[in-house]
Amino acid sequence: MEQVKLLGFWYSPFSHRVEWALKIKGVKYEYIEEDRNNKSPSILPKDPYDRALARFWAKFLDDKVATMVNTFLRKGEEQENGKKEVCEMLKVLDNELKDKKLFVGDKFGFADMAANFVGLWLRIFQEASGVVLVTSEKFPNFCGWRDEYINCN
Structure with missing residues (x-):
């Protein structure tokens, strides 16, 4: 096998x-x-509320990817508007991660995987463009999660 x-x-x-x-x-x-009617256990939590929460955060993050990328590609007023939108998203994430290491539960899961773009690539885009949106002073909870994500094995 x-x-x-x-x-x-x-x-x-x-x-x-x-x-x-x-x-x-x-x-x-x-x-x-797989049998579509009798699927094996997945990476989503078993608890229905936690499963819904994980799907919510995955959708929320997926919807923000284009805005984040475009923020680093644009200039002038378009970039400033994008920065504001990304910072609002980061405030929401930072608030959600207050007193938590991960998005849902105590195990690395679906929502954390969906957040990989924000966790990994945001730092790279910042370094490449010189546009800094995330600092541990502004978003300490998010940065704590990001560091946990990057070091997760």
């Missing part, structure tokens, strides 16, 4: 993407066909 297990559906373009990537990279894997 292989160590890498790919859970998928025969008609899913997403599991086929992963399958082809594994083949191209020469990674041995075991393909396991």
Whole structure:
């Protein structure tokens, strides 16, 4: 039995993407066909409220990615408006992460994975562009989460 297990559906373009990537990279894997009506446990929390919360944060963050990227690509008034919007988003995240290490529960999960762009790439965009939006003074809770995310194994 292989160590890498790919859970998928025969008609899913997403599991086929992963399958082809594994083949191209020469990674041995075991393909396991999922029953759509009886799925295996996923990375989402079991508790319905926590599961809904994780999905909410993932959607919230996904909706902000384009604004963040565009903020670093624009100039002048467009960039200033983008900075304000990104800082508002960061205030929301910072407030949510108050007294917490992770978005939902005590295990690294779906919402934290969805926040990878903010956690990892925001610092890189700042360094490349010289536009600094995140500091530990302005967003201490978010920066604590980001550091936890980057160092998560």
